[in-house]
Amino acid sequence: MKMKVLVTATNYSTLCAEAKQLLEQNGCEVVENPHDRPMTFNELKEVVSDIDAVVAGVDTWNEEVFRLAPRLKVISRFGVGVDNIDLEKAKEFGIQVTNAPRLNSNAVAELTINLILNTLRNTPNLHVTTRQGYWERFVGNELQNRSVGLLGFGNIAQNVAKKLQGFDVNVYAYDKFPNKDIAKRLNVQFTDYEEILNKCDVVSMHLPLLKETYHFMDESKFSQMKQDSYFINTSRGPLVDEKALWHALNEGKLAAAAIDVYEEEPTSKDNPLFDLDNVITTPHTAAETYEVYHNVSLMTAKAILEVKVGNKPQNLLNE
Known part of the structure; x- marks a missing residue:
């Protein structure tokens, strides 16, 4: 046939x-x-x-x-x-x-780590300004001794946790169906999402996109995040209310964010997030x-x- x-x-x-x-x-x-x-x-x-x-x-x-x-x-x-x-x-x-x-979990996890480090040190913007002839001084943050929260603990988040082991960080995770054996092996502590938002310096999104997780990160949840923390999303764009993310970044609640995914894809060049200096953006490329x-x-x-x-x-x- x-x-x-x-x-x-x-x-x-x-x-x-x-x-x-x-x-x-x-x-x-x-x-x-x-x-x-x-x-x-x-x-x-x-x-x-x-x-x-x-x-x-x-x-x-x-x-x-x-x-x-x-x-x-x-x-x-x-x-x-x-x-x-x-x-x-x-x-x-x-x-x-x-x-x-499972076949893309390593690639997505690697980009997640990449985005975390680039966000803390502002390297993409420094790359641009250095090539423009400026000698900009930017004082960033180190990842060591910080707390990283994983919203979701599936294959990709588990891979992220594994790769974070060498950075001397405290890793927390929220998941409706926690795999406690893998968490124990990776030194990950399960907790509720409120505690992750309240205490973690870096929050990385790894939830699946379902009806109940649409706009999981909204104005209320961004307001719960630790002052001057960092937000990373390599999962799905509609998990995040982009207007709420813009407000959190623009008003100084978040130090910075890095996102690979958007509410609508391909996203428009007029996306308001692109006007902010404290956001790193990539074109849904984590698995590429x-x-x-x-x-x-x-x-x-x-x-x-x-x-x-x-x-x-x-x-x-x-x-």
């Missing part, structure tokens, strides 16, 4: 050649996203009518799209989070949804490594091929 696979994740031919070859060698025709960004609904509706499978980026996959894709049998998410895919509606339409857990592309692309391709031959795919989310 010939299978037509739409890949909305970007840079597929360049960074996922082995996975693309695997699909083609097993009787699949691969159609790639021609845009260097997530596809819009209007763009999807032009191509999904004869698609059998999708390797999905962060485009929106909901009932409106499913009705236009009568042949669609599987969506294999190129990553972990599936907040952009309506799992229940997909099940109603007979569409299996898979993801690729050669290693992640290689490993995730193979896992997603194999899931599609399992469906192609009638088998249950690995990491099926909507049985």
Whole structure:
């Protein structure tokens, strides 16, 4: 059976050649996203009518799209989070949804550490001003002996905690389903989120995006944070009310913040956060490594091929 696979994740031919070859060698025709960004609904509706499978980026996959894709049998998410895919509606339409857990956790954890250190020392701004001919003096803070709070303690946060061990910091975590064994091994203390906000010098967001976590960080929670603390988000943009974050930064409650994700993506160049000197921004790039592309692309391709031959795919989310 010939299978037509739409890949909305970007840079597929360049960074996922082995996975693309695997699909083609097993009787699949691969159609790639021609845009260097997530596809819009209007763009999807032009191509999904004869698609059998999708390797999905962060485009929106909901009932409106499913009705236009009568042949669609599987969506294999190129990553972990599936907040952009309506799992229940997909099940109603007979569409299996898979993801690729754990494979990007090291990459995201490394960028999280990168952002924490850059935020404390203001290195991105110093890089710019030095190249402009200034010799700016900026007195930053050291991470040693500080308290770092992790909101969420899944694979990525656990990896962050592991990497923080060499920095001589106190690590705290909040999670509705705490893994106490891993926390003990990593010298992490579980507590409630209020204590993390009140006492931690650095707060790093690692919660999943669910209905109950939408705008988890709002005006009230930012007001609870320790004066002159730092906020990091490499999880999902809608977990944070960006207006509330702007106020916390602009009014001096937070010393600085670093964010890789936004309420709307791609975010606009007119985003008010970009007018602030005490925020570091990156374009949802935490999982953008050669290693992640290689490993995730193979896992997603194999899931599609399992469906192609009638088998249950690995990491099926909507049985």
